[in-house]
Amino acid sequence: MTLTAIDAFAGAGGLSLGLSRAGYSVKLAFDNSQVAVDTHRKNLSCRAEVLDAATTSGDELLELAGLKRGEVDLLAGGPPCQGFSLQRRGAREDPRNLLVLRYLDWLEEMRPRAFLMENVAAIQSVRGKHLLRAVEEAAQDLGFQVHAAILDASDYGxxxxxxxxxxxxxxxxxxxxxxxxxxxxxxxxxDAIRDLPSPPEDGSVHPSIANHYRESRLSQLNIERIKYVPQGGGREYLPKHLQLACHQGNHRHLDTYGRLSWDEPAVTITARFDSFTRGKFGHPEEHRSITLREGARLQSFPDDFVFLGNREEGARLIGNAVPPLLAQAIGQSINSALSGIDATASPEPVQMSLWGAGTAAV
Structure with missing residues (x-):
């Protein structure tokens, strides 16, 4: 059954891609980043626009989507999550957190049949739990039954x-x-990246694999550091003369200056996975950070999904995305619920290829 969807805070389109594979026709995707919207347009066929969520009304979204009130089957999206991050320091309140409350306005104005909201698990912390409670209570007042869970993407391929x-x-x-x-x-x-060839030594993009190139800013000092780190290890393996002063005696963020392991799932791919100084983002064997394409595979994007912008922008688009495989799994469950199918009796398996070819038509 084909259902209609609007993807808010869409980024590069990981959620849109997964929902399209789950049987949705995404009528509109929007984000406040031009490079994100350009990437979305390049890879997906639905309408994508640069919009400010704080000032865009539900009526405007409906008009852009070509839908009327009550015709949206699913309002989906992940409001900016940096304000909830446990790694973030500073004031508890962050203006980005209030974008979560835009859902309340849109739900009332558009009256979708269902909604999906994604965020970091830390939204349940002191920084965000009051906002979650406000969304749940307001949604219930509008007639929604609200389900909440923390899911691990590794459980879904x-x-x-x-x-x-x-x-x-x-x-x-x-x-x-x-x-x-x-x-x-x-x-x-x-499983994800071992078959990829080594990216060109000169830093250029691989001739046949998009977004597959080395980090140009990796200094000789950091190359020397990564040589000491085994698979799965972090900065604790660095000799004292290569440790940063702020790290000596500090047991936080041990994944920095780390390598991935061939035999384990990756750590969480963040918006700064483009540098192994930011986490466990070193290649398992080669003395370099992983490429954007390797990061995209670890997020379950297909190889023909091309990310625009420079390396930092590409890493942000990839790291902030909802993994398409996870989006597809959740989308199928919502589709089954709206279609009156008992998903507990015979759950539909996730069919999407981890990095299969073919641009999605949404």
Whole structure:
């Protein structure tokens, strides 16, 4: 059954891609980043626009989507999550957090049949739990039955440990179950990227693999550092003369200056995975950070999904995305619920190829 969807805070389109594979026709995707929208337009066929979520009304979204009130089956999206990050320091309140409350306005103005909201698991921390509670209570007042869970992407075929909080709102009385685990064992870094050739030594993009190039800023000092780090290790393996002064005696953020392991899922791919100084983002064997294409595979994007912008922009688009495989799994569960199918009896398996070819038509 084909359902209509609007993808808010869409970024490069990981959620749109997954939903399209789950049977949705995405009528509109929007984000406040031009490079994100340009990337979305390049890879996906739905309408994508640069919009400011703080000032765009539900009526405007409906007009752009070519839909009327009540015709949206699913309002989906992940409001900016940096304000909830446990790694963030400073004041508890962050203006970006208030974008979560835009859902309340849009739900009332558009009256979608269902909604999906994704965010970092830390939204349940002191920085965000009051906003979550406000969304849940307001959604219930509008007649939604709200389901909340923290899911790990590695349970759904994504070769990465990535825990995210999800809220699903459905008409009261609708039967819903979260997607069943779709893999017998977690996919590993080796499963995802071992077959990729080494990127060109001169830093140029691989001639046949998009976004596959080396980090140009990796200094000789950092190359020397990464040589000491084994697979799965971090900065604790660095000799004292190569450690930063701020790291000596500090047991936080041990993954920095780290390598991935072939035999394990990746750590969470963040918006700064473009540098191994930011986390466990070194290649398992080669003395370099992983490429954007390797990061995209670890997020379950297909190889023909091309990311625009420079390396830093590409890493942000990839790291902030909802993994398409996880988006597809959740989308199928919502589709089953809206279609009146008992998903608990025979859950539909995730069919999307981890990095299969073919641009999605949404």
């Amino acid at each position: 994504v070769p990465q440990r990535r825990r995210r909080a999800f809220l699903v709102g459905l008409p009261a009385g609708t039967r819903f179950s979260w997607p069943a685990t779709s893999v017998e064992r977690p996919r590993t870094v080796g």
